[in-house]
Amino acid sequence: MEHQRYIDWIDDRIVDDSRRVVITFLVVTLLFGAGLGGVSTNAGTSQFTTGLPAEEALQQVNTKFSPSFETDTGNTQLIQEGNNVLSKESMLRMLRSQKRLNDHANLRVTSTSSAAGLVAEQLDPEATTTEAQIRAVERATDSEIDAAVRDAATETPQFNSLVSNDFNRGSASASATIGLVTHEVPAGISSGSGQGGSSPLTGIQKQADFTVSSTGPNGITVFGSGILADEFSNVVADSLILTVPAAVLFILLFLTIAYRDLADMALGLLSLFMTIIWTFGFMGFAGIPFSQMLIAVPPLLLAVGIDFGIHAINRYREERENGTGIETSMKITTDQLIVAFFIVTGTTVIGFLANLTSSLPPIQDFGYVAAVGILFTFAIFGVFLPAAKVELDRLRERYPIPTFSQSPLGSEGSALGGVLRGGVVISQRAPVVFLLLVLVVTGGASAYATGVSTSFSQEDFLPPEDNPDYLEQLPEPFAPSEYTVTGITNFLEEKFSSTQSSQATIYVEGPMRKDSALEQIHQAGSDPPDSFVREDGRASSTSIVTVIQDHAERDEEFRRLVERNDANDNGVPDQNLEKIYDYLLDSPVRGQALNYITEDYRSTRVVYTVESDASNSEVTEDARTVAEDFRFDATATGSIVVFQAVSDVIFESAIQSLAIALVGASLFLVLIYYLLEGRATLGIANVAPVIVTVALLAGTMRYLEIPLNALTATMLAITIGLGVDYSVHVTHRFADEIEEYDMTTALDRTVRGTGGALLGSMLTTVFGIGVLALAVFPAIGQFGILTAMSVAYAFLTSLLVLPSVLVVWDRLFNRDRPLGVLPDDDTAAVTDQAAGTDD
Incomplete structure (x- = not known):
């Protein structure tokens, strides 16, 4: 041939x-x-999200609706657990941790917040700094603190998102709370939905962890995307150290037998x-x-x-x-x-x-x-x-x-x-x-x-919460690292699943000066799908419409401007929208407005709150359905939708x-x-x-x-x-x-x-x-x-x-090849020997 x-x-x-x-x-x-x-x-996970329409929309959202400064911000969570994290002693530990981080120049802290700080402000409305909040809590009696906790839970919506599901208003107690620390870091850290293998926050959060824990056990754990990224890398390295030597040993053993x-x-x-x-x-x-x-x-x-x-x-x-x-x-x-x-x-x-x-x-x-x-x-x-x-x-x-x-x-x-x-x-x-x-x-x-399921989440790239016992017995360098991320994420999901809402974002591109633009946003939330949280029969959301309505309640002149341009009297202006936007961008809420509309009035975003127990597929399908209701180009996005x-x-x-x-x-x-x-x-x-x-x-x-x-x-x-x-x-x-x-x-x-x-x-x-x-x-x-x-x-x-x-x-x-022909002598010998072996 x-x-x-x-x-x-x-x-x-x-x-x-x-x-x-x-x-x-x-x-x-x-x-x-x-x-x-x-x-x-x-x-x-960031490498998997590149190029998807939902991810590209999220990139646009993060680019267009973030302050255009040379720096960006990143967040660190201070997770505190105990018998009652709202007791005087526990809240002082949280506030003192916030102060230590704020005083550390290398951590580049721009702000801190916590349930303890909100309680302190109830005790002393002028306690706007961490030092003042510490003094307010130190001077208060236990009964005053309990009353302040109940007032904060009633008057400050953010308070409820910072305490665990088991918060008891009557006893003013909870088993866990979260403090938030904002850092100034190089631009672009949050431009995508996935976590990369490295992060500018890694070093900051490791230093923050050392700073918080250096005073001894206090029930506070430092957590954030930098620590998560660090464990992504450690998981790969530990996996190779564990598996490569074992693979080599097995390969050598069986190759020895084979060769x-x-x-x-x-x-x-x-x-x-x-x-x-x-x-x-x-x-x-x-x-x-x-x-x-x-x-x-x-x-x-x-x-x-x-x-x-x-x-x-x-x-x-x-x-x-x-x-x-x-x-x-x-x-x-x-x-x-x-x-x-x-x-x-x-x-x-x-x-x-x-x-x-x-x-x-x-x-x-x-x-x-x-x-x-x-x-x-x-x-x-x-x-x-x-x-x-x-x-x-x-x-x-x-x-x-x-x-x-x-x-x-x-x-x-x-x-x-x-x-x-x-x-x-x-x-x-x-x-x-x-x-x-x-x-x-x-x-x-x-x-x-x-019936095989499909999965994509950060958990796919993280180690189990507890390493198996046989791995713990291995000597260095084969013993794996002590991982904390999986345990922390499971803890957060268990303790804060009902207090922290998930979100879906609709990114809208179109002439936002058009009279019907804001009415489209308003109408999109009028008949929300099942996975969206409802408030008074409408989808719970934040958008440029909610910014306009909130500011109208506080600014009389702006309220009259809105009313003059609200033809159907539903609180949503539907004419002279450019004048409405110009007023907002010249007001103290300019920064808040730019979180939801671009300065050229060509793009906007609407953030919907979704049920915490809704599946990713349900949220994604519903978000895409809502996006289709817009007459402008609208794309469903957000971390849930991207994943x-x-x-x-x-x-x-x-x-x-x-x-x-x-x-x-x-x-x-x-x-x-x-x-x-x-x-x-x-x-x-x-x-x-x-x-x-x-x-x-x-x-x-x-x-x-x-x-x-x-x-x-x-x-x-x-x-x-x-x-x-x-x-x-x-x-x-x-x-x-x-x-x-x-x-x-x-x-x-x-x-x-x-x-x-x-x-x-x-x-x-x-x-x-x-x-x-x-x-x-x-x-x-x-x-x-x-x-x-x-x-x-x-x-x-x-x-x-x-x-x-x-x-x-x-x-x-x-069939064209004759079969059943008796083999020659050599073949017969082979066949006879094979038959003998079978016998």
């Missing part, structure tokens, strides 16, 4: 120019190594190392940052590389065991395996590149980098490793290099070979019945998998990439088997066990309650790549064997020759990648579990399901 001459050319280069090939690959490795210094990092020769294993490890260097060097040259998503790339490359390496050495040993020389054995090996590796690489690359259809940049980067890495893996294990093995064995003939076992895994007559024949036995006795059973299981798993948009995209990406990967891989296999073997239908048979694997994995995700999140959403497409890896080795070997032997013998030789290498590859990959379950980064742990299970499923379906599929394929599509 036409392609054979190219394969022969590669075979010749590997064997005849082996030394030159080895040196060339080592030089290229050095070149890629130079790119490692250019690899940057990117962590957190059973130190020199061969060293070649395999060197090839794996080169694959990682090439991939990360490429990232450095391409300017692709290393993110949480890309943590999954090295394990995937190891999975495919381990498989390629074991197959190459094992196939070579099969030929050497027959007494064939080094050069001939390697040419036979590469002649067969380069084709198999090419098919695996093609389908795996298709599976990874399917992720490019996602609109989330991190998922696109993952698909791109993984696909390039697989191409590197093909080159290194398909060309470099065989050439290096030729050089090694030539050296062994001249020098006394220690040599251990050189027998292939699963050889004839071995106990392992007999075990691997399970799928062949089934295919001999009842292939159709077995496949019907498999079809039922696959259909049931697929139907069950439709739900990411969650929706993750689900769409998972389904879309799965479909593309499945169709693409199937078409590729059909084409390849047509070109190489003249049997296009063999490509369809090759895909059958992969479909079973995907269904089983998706069903397992639901059973284990693992959602489709930023990382696990890629698993379905990846499973096609990994699944095809295993089934291709079986199918391609079978295609070669069926040319010379009858059906039973061809299958028997296939599973004995390929099954042993598949088993070694499967065990190494399952345990090597399965250790990711130890990661304190939850999404990575879930990814490790799913990858290990997908490989195990792929192995089982390739050896149990595929033989029966091939038997049925032979009956339906291979």
Whole structure:
């Protein structure tokens, strides 16, 4: 065939120019190594929100409705808990903490507030500074403080948002409260909805924590986005420290069993190392940052590389065991395996590149980098490793290099070979019945998998609230950090869920001078959806309309201006709006007005309060419905809407990439088997066990309650790549064997020759990648579990399901080839020996 001459050319280069090939690959490795210094990092959730319409709208909101100064502000929370945080002693602790932070110049504090401060102002209306508030509380009696607490709860709405759900007005007590500290920091920290891997507030909040805690235990915890960002980074680092050594140990253990020769294993490890260097060097040259998503790339490359390496050495040993020389054995090996590796690489690359259809940049980067890495893996294990093995064995003939076992895994007559024949036995006795059973299981798993949930939240990137005991027992540097963020966020959700309202924002662009502009805003809240909080039958909201109405109550002249321009007498002006806006921007409420309308009167925002127990999907759907009621261009946005948009995209990406990967891989296999073997239908048979694997994995995700999140959403497409890896080795070997032997013998030789290498590859990959379950980064742990299970499923379906599929394929599509012909003497001997082993 036409392609054979190219394969022969590669075979010749590997064997005849082996030394030159080895040196060339080592030089290229050095070149890629130079790119490692250019690899940057990117962590957190902000990377996933980039480019979404809701996020772009939020960017516009934060840009246009924030003060146009050179500095920005950031907030720190002082979370206080105790038997009664509204007691005199507790409130003094809060106020003194506020004062210490305010007095620390490096913290750049611009303001502080707390429930204690509001109570102090009830005691002394002129106590506007922290010092004065401390004096007011110190002078007050306990009964006066209790009365002031009740007055603050009645007269100051902000008070109720700063105390926990269990606030008791009668006893003037609560178990938790929040103090707020505002810092002046570099501009742009809050331009997005997600949290990045670094924050200008990190250093400030760490210093604030030290300042508050330096006086001893006081029941106050410092919390904020800077601390959250710091733990994002720590989670990734701790996960790598925990999992990489464990993965290395498992990989070394199983590679030792698979290779059973130190020199061969060293070649395999060197090839794996080169694959990682090439991939990360490429990232450095391409300017692709290393993110949480890309943590999954090295394990995937190891999975495919381990498989390629074991197959190459094992196939070579099969030929050497027959007494064939080094050069001939390697040419036979590469002649067969380069084709198999090419098919695996093609389908795996298709599976990874399917992720490019996602609109989330991190998922696109993952698909791109993984696909390039697989191409590197093909080159290194398909060309470099065989050439290096030729050089090694030539050296062994001249020098006394220690040599251990050189027998292939699963050889004839071995106990392992007999075990691997399970799928062949089934295919001999009842292939159709077995496949019907498999079809039922696959259909049931697929139907069950439709209930898999979708998730995207900051919690996906944070560690568990409490580290498992076995992790706590680890010595340094393997012991994980003491994490607090998850516990704090759970505490806030539990204690303040009903006192702190969530919000959804509608960003509106249009001619706000138009007479109907404010009426549109007013009418949008007249019939609020279920997830929106209601006040007097209307949606609870703040907007330029509420600013106008509030100021009209305090400014008589402005009130008369509004009334003159309110044709329908509903408190909302509907003519001469530019004059209304001009008056506001020349008044003391200018800053408040600019929070809701731009100075060019071309954009506005409306902030709706939503029910705290409403789901993100409900809030997002309702916010989008309200946005559609505007005649101007209106976009629903806010953190809830953005995160739900990411969650929706993750689900769409998972389904879309799965479909593309499945169709693409199937078409590729059909084409390849047509070109190489003249049997296009063999490509369809090759895909059958992969479909079973995907269904089983998706069903397992639901059973284990693992959602489709930023990382696990890629698993379905990846499973096609990994699944095809295993089934291709079986199918391609079978295609070669069926040319010379009858059906039973061809299958028997296939599973004995390929099954042993598949088993070694499967065990190494399952345990090597399965250790990711130890990661304190939850999404990575879930990814490790799913990858290990997908490989195990792929192995089982390739050896149990595929033989029966091939038997049925032979009956339906291979009738032109005579079957049942008695094999020649050599074949008969092989068949008899196989039968003897079964007995």
